[in-house]
Amino acid sequence: RGFAIVSQSSKNLATARTQGRRSVRNGARECGTVRRGASSPAGMKFKGVFSLVGVAWLERFVPIFDKMGKELSVLLTPSTLHLVMGHTVSGGLELHADLLQEEVFDEYKISSNNSDKIAFKLEPAVLFRVLRGLIGTEATNIEVKLIKRAMGSERSLPFLNFNSKGMVDVVQDVPLAGPLSRREIEDLEALVQANVVNVPYWLDLDRQAAEGVAAAVERCRAVGLRLELATTRAGALHLTTSRGGGVTLGTEYRGIPVLPLAEDGG
Structure with missing residues (x-):
């Protein structure tokens, strides 16, 4: 699924x-x-x-x-x-x-x-x-x-x-x-x-983390029209947006649980 x-x-x-x-x-x-x-x-x-x-x-x-x-x-x-x-x-x-x-x-x-x-x-x-x-x-x-x-x-x-x-x-x-x-x-x-990208892992955001990300996205909306999102296998999530004039806003979340676990062969 x-x-x-x-x-x-x-x-x-x-x-x-x-x-x-x-x-x-x-x-x-x-x-x-x-x-x-x-x-x-x-x-x-x-x-x-x-x-x-x-x-x-x-x-x-x-x-x-x-x-x-x-x-x-x-x-x-x-x-x-x-x-x-x-x-x-x-x-x-x-x-x-x-x-x-x-x-x-x-x-x-x-x-x-x-x-x-x-x-x-x-x-x-x-x-x-x-x-x-x-x-x-x-x-x-x-x-x-x-x-x-x-x-x-x-x-x-x-x-x-x-x-x-x-x-x-x-x-x-x-x-x-x-x-x-x-x-x-x-x-x-x-x-x-x-829209299917073969990324071999998921970041497992709990409710608190999801609410934090939602708040960050709202802040980004006030700055730019486009939001860039990147994830890492180490459990990091990066959100970045920018607009003309050199204004850039970025947020990084670390230590997010990753699924499947590495020992499961993910």
């Missing part, structure tokens, strides 16, 4: 029974429509069973995107789940979280006419509400699939359908824009690959 942020500019949930398990269908609130028959979009199928770890990871990452913009692109491939947000949506940043499908799903099936890749757009706030609800209801089996629902005699719309079982059975639909075209998928892949 990985998460990348690249700066592009300075702007930068009916009751069926009263005993035992209850069943709730949450469609009208999320979709704003009455549920009708569902089918898979033409030429493509996606169905998976989430692992509990996978739901926890998504519930951690999605709020980051929700804070940055109102539109999140999801790219599914045979091996990886990518969450992507471009700089035009975020207001200056390009962000992507890349998760191996075996880390997110216990079962995973995908097929399409585009090399078995599927992409679509959704509102991160809606997805986050669904994920938070799944965790809150302590769901033990969570299925997700891509569907189309008829909205009248001549129109159907795509949804990401969540069906969870536990103390409460829940069915929810998240409205989608898409599926995206081959060209749009290629654009998402290009964005992800452009």
